[in-house]
Amino acid sequence: MSSGKKTLPARRDFLKTAGTAVTGLCLAGVGETALAQSPPRKVEALALNGGTPAVSFPKQNQSAVFRWPQYGQAEKEIVRAALEGNESTFYRYLPELEAKWREYNQVPFAKTHMNGSCALLSMYFALNLPPGSEIMVPSYTFFSTITSMRFFGCVPVFVDINPETATFDIEHARKVYNPRVRALVPMHSWGLPCEMDHICDFAKEHGLEVLEDCAHAHGASMQGKKVGAWGRMGIYSFQATKPLPGIEGGMGVYQRREDYERATVLGHYEAVSASAPAQGGGLAPDSPYRKYVGTGLGMKLRMHPLAAALILKQLEKLDEQNAIIKKQVRQINDRVCQLPGLSEPRCRQDQDRVYYSGNLLFLDGARAGMSRATVVRALQAEGVSVSVWEYPENHKYAIYSEPEWWHHPIDVPKDLPGCRQVNARAINLPLFRQEAPELVEQYIHAFEKIWAHRDELGRS
Numbered sequence: 246m247s248s249g250k251k252t253l254p255a256r257r258d259f260l261k262t263a264g265t266a267v268t269g270l271c272l273a274g275v276g277e278t279a280l281a282q283s284p285p286r287k288v289e290a291l292a293l294n295g296g297t298p299a300v301s302f303p304k305q306n307q308s309a310v311f312r313w314p315q316y317g318q319a320e321k322e323i324v325r326a327a328l329e330g331n332e333s334t335f336y337r338y339l340p341e342l343e344a345k346w347r348e349y350n351q352v353p354f355a356k357t358h359m360n361g362s363c364a365l366l367s368m369y370f371a372l373n374l375p376p377g378s379e380i381m382v383p384s385y386t387f388f389s390t391i392t393s394m395r396f397f398g399c400v401p402v403f404v405d406i407n408p409e410t411a412t413f414d415i416e417h418a419r420k421v422y423n424p425r426v427r428a429l430v431p432m433h434s435w436g437l438p439c440e441m442d443h444i445c446d447f448a449k450e451h452g453l454e455v456l457e458d459c460a461h462a463h464g465a466s467m468q469g470k471k472v473g474a475w476g477r478m479g480i481y482s483f484q485a486t487k488p489l490p491g492i493e494g495g496m497g498v499y500q501r502r503e504d505y506e507r508a509t510v511l512g513h514y515e516a517v518s519a520s521a522p523a524q525g526g527g528l529a530p531d532s533p534y535r536k537y538v539g540t541g542l543g544m545k546l547r548m549h550p551l552a553a554a555l556i557l558k559q560l561e562k563l564d565e566q567n568a569i570i571k572k573q574v575r576q577i578n579d580r581v582c583q584l585p586g587l588s589e590p591r592c593r594q595d596q597d598r599v600y601y602s603g604n605l606l607f608l609d610g611a612r613a614g615m616s617r618a619t620v621v622r623a624l625q626a627e628g629v630s631v632s633v634w635e636y637p638e639n640h641k642y643a644i645y646s647e648p649e650w651w652h653h654p655i656d657v658p659k660d661l662p663g664c665r666q667v668n669a670r671a672i673n674l675p676l677f678r679q680e681a682p683e684l685v686e687q688y689i690h691a692f693e694k695i696w697a698h699r700d701e702l703g704r705s
Contacts, residue, residue, distance in 0.1 A: 292626040299691035300628025302684040311675040314490040338553035350471045352498040354505035357548040361482025362389035364495035371508035381429035384640040405663040409591045412439045428454040433462035436599035441475040461601035463488040491552035510534040512546025573677040581692040586613025603673035614703040627691035635668040
């Protein structure tokens, strides 16, 4: 494997094959007439047709590059140290993690939870809206963002996503707004921040509370402010696929002490005790929830201390890990998104995104001249680990159309075109979790090789 900083290949190397020749000439502005007059060049046979696959990087080494989570010696040591403790030391990792999370995200209050779903449940409880209140939420999200509302009599208003970003579509929100809406919950899909400036302006205009679902977006920011710090409250998930994996775990962040205390008392009976504030968390001495010492409000939503230990250690290198992934995504996308019909979710210059689960690309089959199924099949034959996975559209699930589960009726849309368009165009590449410049170049070559044969593939 080569090492050191990779640079784009020289033009003479870029034009070694017909695939890269066609791409390079088009990008240089050479017209079809000039291209037709160019001397014929050797065409690389597609792997589908018996040619040599573009990706020769060893499979076992690819597994190491793509594997997630990646727990190293530091994580093993902190878990071992935790296991060697006792009842009086096990839980110290929770307030330590809360303190580090407050500092990292520049928020005044944070509370660990069993998982992201429990953080959502606690957030809606803290919001304390009257039954029948409506909350705008994207259909394109994990179900807990929506189903947790029903325990408190709140009603979802399904909002579409912008097909250029796969995030909360503020223009659609304007269309479905009604006076019963009291809050909205943008979800930072795939680590890309929603346009929080526009969302907050809209919320202020209508007197709405802004909540944030940051389950995909640990470390992402906009205009220098971390996601989760824009709204009144926000949540994170530390499930094993997330950018900061604790196997399981969740976090809530809060701008107001009263929200923090109400979210805490729902499922953290231990935080009500007089000793809790001295341990770095808990309720203020004059909190109205002090009377619930010993019971909280009857639920137990505490994070497992081993998860907290894992997350603490991984947090130390979160920015470094995000940077490794982002660098290699940019190397791939800056090249392949110049090919006709390929694009990526639009990211503004004042947004610093991260990547969750995969590198999402959009394929416009009409412009590419090939169907998504054909492109995926050809890429897989070349050795590219590419997949198609349609993200859930919640408005299609049975639970929202059955009155048995809701205290108030839900207006379930028949179609949300943004969700439909994104799912119809999305292809997913793996994230490169370790530096692998040779494999990056081979992935790029596979795309360029296939696009050189797009007329042939389009007819197949």
